[in-house]
Amino acid sequence: MEILISPFIDGELTPLERGMVSAHLDACPTCRKEYEYLTKLSSALYQNSEIMMAAPVGFKDGLMQRIKEDKKVRPAQYSNWMQRNWKQSAAAAAAAVMIAWGALNMVSTPLVQIAENAPVTVQPDNSSSPVTIAPNVQNTDQTPVIAQNNGTVNPVTKPTVPDQVYKAPVFMNKDRNAVTTILKIKVTDLGVAIQQAQNMAASAQALTLYMGQQVNTDGVYTILKMTVSTEKAYRLSTDLDGLGAVISKDVQKDSLTGRYAGKLSEYQNLLAQLSGEKDPVQRNVLIQHLDLLAAQMKDWEKQADQETIILWLVK
């Protein structure tokens, strides 16, 4: 039975097998525990993969240098045959964009069941005015259409799998910064200082995470990470200064704007793809990817609305 737990988690069992395992997990606490642990492992792998890092300094330049050299060595590969065919490719690109726009703007005959209950706004491009899609998407009497770039409309069959309705969340492109303050303080009593810091954080409704300890040349630092709303950040930071002698205070601003815009662009492309995709398996893949992107953007939105204070305390 233990052998079936992994494929059960991965959805790889037949319905009959799934039923058996499910029933067994209800009845057997040992297997249940194993199932929960393995699920936690899978989640960890996934969550860790979502951690974004900045490419190292100079990465792009090193890469472009290599590409330029590569181009010199392989001139045949980079011939300009595309230029001869540019009219066709430009038209194809335009058609693709039109279809996407059309699909997202079908107020009367939506191609995709985007909203079930709440109205949804999706930004079709990076302009500032959002577009509302009608929430009543249950109309089965009208055939959804795709707008072609030559002005005609073609009927399209609705996606057949009802449980693959995709609810597109709202994303707005704007200037976003993730602000991090690194505050190093020398204190007389570590335990008291930590307690006081936590109290200050609590009154600012900040989330405090214990990050561990780090041994530096000037002592053992205890590190706390606080996440606080932007409006309360300055006050909290000032309060924390009072814990002891401030060794250093650095404010770092990390612009998320570019990355967010990049993700949003990806997201919109995928959404357009989804609207034209009928195959349920493919739809599922697309929806999973959309969820990933949505989660990242929501995370960045959250980061931008909040500030991080990393408190280093040393005795």
Added chain:
Amino acid sequence: MPNVIDLVVKAQRGDIAAFEELVILYQDKVYSHCHYLAGNPDDAQDLAQEVFVQAFRGIRSFRRDAEFGTWLHRITVNLWINFCRRQRKVTTISIDEPLPTREGEMKRELADEAESPQETVERYEFNQMVARALDRIPVDFKLALILRDVEGYNYEEIAAMLDCSLGTVKSRISRGRQALKKELEKNW
């Protein structure tokens, strides 16, 4: 705001500046992905560079009705699989080696608002240990687990990508999870 389709069209016509714009848009994402797969910054950088070089060389074969980020993602996974095959050794990191700094961009907080701060700390610590353990299990297990839990491929797709049988995939995933569990238990 740069339009990805626009840049791709230009890059397909040989416009290097347009490709450079694409690199700027996607480099963090690709690098993060490479870093996670490769497990260390040096290999990650090599891999990431390779991804973009491949993308540049093959950009005219990119179908514009697909999504550029997904295409890069796929290139990354394929290159990494090849990379692992060439290496064919267990990648280990020493216990003392610090994990790369991810300050300000820590683990993605799930929508689960009900999680208490204490629970968040515990999950964070658990995830960190899983990250370390992942680089200590046999690379074949790591490959299969990542394709499954991170990339989201099903067993059949993984079998095709790794050029092995379905049974082998099942076994690697199952044994991989047990291996991770064992590594984690060592530290408690």
